Amino acid sequence: MANQTQNKKHRKKIDWRRVFVGVLAAMLALALILPLVGNLGTLARAVSQSELKDQISSLKGDAAAATARKKELEDQLKAIESDKAQALKKKQLLDQQLAAIDEEVANTQSQIDTYTTLISQQEEALAVAQVKEADAYERFCQRARAMEEAGDISYLSVLFQADSYADLLDRMAMVDEIVAYDNSVVEALAAARSEVEATLADLSETKAGLDEQKALLDTQRAEQAEKVKQAQAVFDELKKEASAAEALVAAEEAEEKKIAAQIAAKQKELDKLIAEQKITFTTGSGYAYPLPSGYTTITSKFGPRTHPLTGKYNVHTGIDIAAAGGTPVYAVQGGVVAISAYAPSSYGEYVVINHGGGVVTLYAHMQRGSRKVKEGDIVKQGQTLGLVGMTGSATGNHLHLEYKVNGVRKDPKTLFPSVKFTIWD
């Protein structure tokens, strides 16, 4: 009962209509964006830097909204999965209880069957005893009648034929013996019959007890089967909810990917403007370190890993460098800011810089409100972009640094060959 109430509470929290409307809104937004992206090729020449910034900003908004919805869905899914696991455990326990009751029912039934056999055996024995008793009595009466009617061997004639007192006494003793014998036969048979009757009564009483016990067990079994049915229904419902949620999460992930691709396309447009020298900047020499010297501990390296939040196998898109909250984050090279935004479910406060020549760097999880540059800003090498924090999907203060060349992620560690890193993972 407690579990069911809990499940209901959980289910109340999940406003599927709201989720559905959210997804629908995202799909509509996507439907509006797609034709825009499709037209980029023809618009490219006419598009100004500020228009591009507006488009990037709009896409970024969509991406953040999609990410937030995905997180919300994942949380709901987790709640449902936990409910589902609980419901399954409950159902399994109820199943086990039912099996135990079934075993008890079967045991009682086999006892009842044994007693039924014994009773029918005793009933047969009783019938036989009753027939024997009746026969003996009948024979006794017949003999008495025959003796009376024949006259020659009747008790009285036997007595009257005595020729002396001694003979009479002998004859009386003989008649007594015959009567006693006939009586003893009938009495013995009556006693045997009573014994069978007593045994039968005993057995019937035991069987009545077992019948009562079986009736009780049958009731228990019916109640238990109903509980199992209810638990199965709860589990089925949660399974349905979980697969619906999974489908929504999958849809969100696909949408997120599309939006990420659109952002990449926007960056390409910036590349084009840079190449056409409509945007100019100096990258500086080599790559400057993104943090004050001393912060050289990598807590999560680039490449395959187990995701710290979901526990699922994925690929870490950059490196995590541990640093105190509030430490300034520097641009590794000069360039143009492609994105400066807040993504609450992933990068948190983050900045993406296009350095030209297909090189892009990303700085994530900065302190809330600490970003010091905006999209389209030209930044110099070593310029402060914001302060180290733990916004978005971070569990501690660190700089998440990404490095891309022509859209392909590379290990950012390779940018700083003279830095001696301490690697934790």
Ligand SMILES: [Zn+2]
């Ligand atoms: Zn990271």
